[in-house]
Amino acid sequence: MVKIGVLGLQGAVREHVKALEAAGATAIIIKRVEQLKEVDGLILPGGESTTMRRLMDRYGFIEPLRDFSKRGKPLFGTCAGLIMLANHIVGYDEPHLGLMDITVERNSFGRQRESFETDLSIKGVTDHFPSVFIRAPHIVEVGPDVEILSEYHDRIVMARQGNLLACSFHPELTEDSRIAGYFVQMVKEAKEKINA
Ligand SMILES: NC(=O)CC[C@H](N)C(=O)O
Numbered sequence: 001m002v003k004i005g006v007l008g009l010q011g012a013v014r015e016h017v018k019a020l021e022a023a024g025a026t027a028i029i030i031k032r033v034e035q036l037k038e039v040d041g042l043i044l045p046g047g048e049s050t051t052m053r054r055l056m057d058r059y060g061f062i063e064p065l066r067d068f069s070k071r072g073k074p075l076f077g078t079c080a081g082l083i084m085l086a087n088h089i090v091g092y093d094e095p096h097l098g099l100m101d102i103t104v105e106r107n108s109f110g111r112q113r114e115s116f117e118t119d120l121s122i123k124g125v126t127d128h129f130p131s132v133f134i135r136a137p138h139i140v141e142v143g144p145d146v147e148i149l150s151e152y153h154d155r156i157v158m159a160r161q162g163n164l165l166a167c168s169f170h171p172e173l174t175e176d177s178r179i180a181g182y183f184v185q186m187v188k189e190a191k192e193k194i195n196a
Helices: 014-022 033-038 049-058 062-070 080-085 178-195
Strands: 003-007 026-030 041-044 075-078 086-089 100-105 115-122 126-134 138-142 147-152 155-161 164-167
Touching: 003 014, 003 033, 003 178, 014 026, 014 178, 026 033, 033 062, 041 080, 041 178, 049 062, 049 080, 062 075, 075 080, 080 086, 080 100, 080 164, 100 155, 100 164, 115 147, 115 155, 126 178, 138 147, 164 178
Parallel strands: 003 026, 003 041, 041 075, 075 164, 086 100
Antiparallel strands: 100 138, 115 126, 138 155, 147 155, 155 164
16 A cells, blocks of 8 residues: 655645545655655645745755655645646746646636636546636646646646646545545556666
8 A cells, every 4th residue: 555645734634635545545644854754655735835835944845855756756736736846937936846847827717716616527537527726826838748637728727747746726625536546546656666
């Protein structure tokens, strides 16, 4: 069984733990850098990216998370977590982790529609996934190694680059654990490779 961490500095943490368990993984909440060595993959949850960055700096997570990724361990960023992974953020000079070859724009679905739910088709998962968007970012542009997994009204809302997975919405806020299952499978495959 794979063990997957959920970064627990801020945001929608417990819901991810539940979804991972429903998808057959062991899940632990990560609050200290030393805990990273216990897990085979990590979820960066939704929340508020500027707050999350401040806490990552305070607890020294930036470099250890880059190392984690370099060692071939998968990361999955949802909503604010997607913003943490991106190489470029529209309107900002510097990225946060800067691991994934994507450009993201924050809060891109308009104020009057701050939060909504819609049915999305997600490549490799299902044609119908109930997706909750909360002040969500979207992916403006992807590099050549990035596979687009889902779009909503011509905006990219889910993508994968090797061991990096990112989506604009909150898959953990619905009962459907198939996206968590997709990530669990990524982590299993990465673990086999690392141990081979
Ligand atoms: N639900 C979310 O994670 C919202 C993300 C938030 N609007 C940000 O820019 O960080």
